[in-house]
Amino acid sequence: MTSFSDDPLMDEAAITDGDIQGVVDVGGVKPGDNVACLVKGMLRAIGEDPEREGLAKTPFRVDQAMKALTKGYAKKVEDVVNDAIFTSDNDDIVLVKDIDIFSLCEHHLLPFYGKAHIAYIPDGKVIGISKLPRIAEIFARRLQIQEQLTVEIANAVEQVVRPRGVAVIIECAHMCMVMRGIQKVGSTTVTRSLLGAFKEDPALRNDLARMIHGEAV
Numbered sequence: 001m002t003s004f005s006d007d008p009l010m011d012e013a014a015i016t017d018g019d020i021q022g023v024v025d026v027g028g029v030k031p032g033d034n035v036a037c038l039v040k041g042m043l044r045a046i047g048e049d050p051e052r053e054g055l056a057k058t059p060f061r062v063d064q065a066m067k068a069l070t071k072g073y074a075k076k077v078e079d080v081v082n083d084a085i086f087t088s089d090n091d092d093i094v095l096v097k098d099i100d101i102f103s104l105c106e107h108h109l110l111p112f113y114g115k116a117h118i119a120y121i122p123d124g125k126v127i128g129i130s131k132l133p134r135i136a137e138i139f140a141r142r143l144q145i146q147e148q149l150t151v152e153i154a155n156a157v158e159q160v161v162r163p164r165g166v167a168v169i170i171e172c173a174h175m176c177m178v179m180r181g182i183q184k185v186g187s188t189t190v191t192r193s194l195l196g197a198f199k200e201d202p203a204l205r206n207d208l209a210r211m212i213h214g215e216a217v
């Protein structure tokens, strides 16, 4: 059976401190710079000919793609929420489920993607429901690990809505795992972050699980 350590993609032991210190520093690169020259160098390093027709524009496409996939660095939660916080008497679970998540793992710069479910229990205030997917996107469009992405979304909802509780559950497939072999194609990683009432009350978590599975409670 394949284990993580059998795969060069995941073999942390193969990377020494000397390797890390020996990486050529491209110190002149600043945030926002065009990375086309770096991509061109990478193509050469893997044995490709960056001048051939099919690759000639690739460095520029990768630059555009990387900027789009990491645009969350330039966005703030407050700007996205934009005062869409409203008074409400609703004091029960609000759930937006099956939010598409597309992110890049910070260990391999490979995609991970799947669904997020974001729930909260209002304490006098609700947030415009379309804002929850947008909050998720701010943090997904950065280099991430799924565990941290889950916590960052939960904390952001907590800070802007001040609810009685927040629950974020994310289910994703990670290309850095899936591409290793046929055995891992169907695997997904599930993470959650619970705050306030959801952390304290198992009955609320059971209700939430039923809602996520589409059952009327």
Ligand SMILES: [Zn+2]
Pocket: 105, 106, 107, 108, 109, 110, 174, 176, 177
């Ligand atoms: Zn990875």
